[in-house]
Amino acid sequence: MSAVTTTAPAVTEAPPAVRRKRRSLSPGRRLPATRLIGPVLLLALWAAASAAGRLDPGAVPAPWTVLETGARLWTEGTLPDDILTSLQRAASGFAIGLVAGVALALAAGLSRVGEALIDGTVNLNRAIPTLGLIPLFILWLGIGETFKIAIIAIVVYIPIYLNTHAALAGIDSRFVELAEVQGLNRFQFIRQIVIPGALPGFFVGLRLGVTGSWLGLVVLEQINATSGLGYLMFQAQNYGQSDVILVGLVVYGVFGLVSDSAVRLIERRVLSWRRTLSS
């Protein structure tokens, strides 16, 4: 306002007492593509430092070196195969974990018998760090794909179960009363009130599960695998190829970002009735 330095006093300024508005506590209107600003800035910094020769290319290669290596691995190397293998593992484990988490949460949330049998068991399972189960699972299932998928499924099902179950248990009792008054039968009650009411919690679990599937994948592929992205990176470590490691990290990052964005998009579509801070 004070940037206008004309001799005339600020006549156009509205009387301040009238213009006073309550300070908005919501973060404000969402800007387009703002989520990319941070990463892009970081990338620019990295490129600038590399160009200025401030970074040891052996430890942190320049962005363009990473890109070149990525392109080379893609056309000449095993990168497409490795990506496909990793994606398959993550997707299979995630799918199994998702189905198991939702099914168990429904069983535990909708029947007392189910709750008695399932809830305590899952919480016991949760108390044991899943990655600590790896040695046992290798003994049981061998170092094949099965054990990797099983571990990822466990990492995924737990947050999905916990959040969905909590959401189911937290359905407002006033809505239960409403359903009775409106004469809904049990099936209608579950479909029209319980499930939509539990969806927000389910999505929280889903996003944690997606993150968990990548986390599990990275760990599994780096300790014992003969193919996949993690294996590629593990090999590169032995030969001191930091650019290859970075290619692997970039691919993991893209996976994570894309899957999380996809879940967010679905969430916003499905929960369009919610008017919260994030919308």
Next chain:
Amino acid sequence: MATHTEQLTRPAVRLRGLTRSFDRRTVLDGIDLDIPAGQFVALLGHSGSGKSTLLRAIAGLDHQVTGSGQLTAPERISVVFQDSRLLPWRRVLDNVLLGTDGEDKGRAALEEVGLGGREQAWPSELSGGEAQRAALARSLVREPELLLADEPFGALDALTRIKMHALLRELWERHRPSVLLVTHDVDEAIVLADRVLVLEEGRIGLDLAIDRDAGADARGEYRLRLLAALGVTEDLR
């Protein structure tokens, strides 16, 4: 009234010795009550006197409550709560149709309560009064023989309340359900009902017929009697 004599012979609601208690504390203590079909009854009483308990008993919502007595109530009962209780994940029209179908009926009901054109709105987009009108539409769609309402206007401002009174009375005149309206507002009871009950110590302490054509004097008289029954005596002189 004379035209309704045939209906009067068979009450819509019939309570005999209705008793309800929580933790051995008796809240309703042997209530006898007949509500003729099509009558508009208001129920007054102190906070905690058991108005909601009685309403929930008639609505069949008191599963865990110990009690005895006879209760006859119609098949089709609608309940309007103090909060509009619209499901936030369903659009207004779908809320109105909860538990029934027939889109046209739903639209007509919304039209009747003055919400025509808002069928596709989300409940969070409605004002308090609009939400309560949507709840009223939801209860109408089922063509209830008995409408139970537990302080349906308690959360509304005075101006909206007056409009809602007119609307409710108008809807009642058109559809003629029996109504049992719980309120803590003596004036609301006199304005709306044909008959006002005061619940006191687990029983009907006062059963007052309201002559709706009566003048201001008679209304003042009703008011004093109801207030006295509620134990507000400083107004009397």
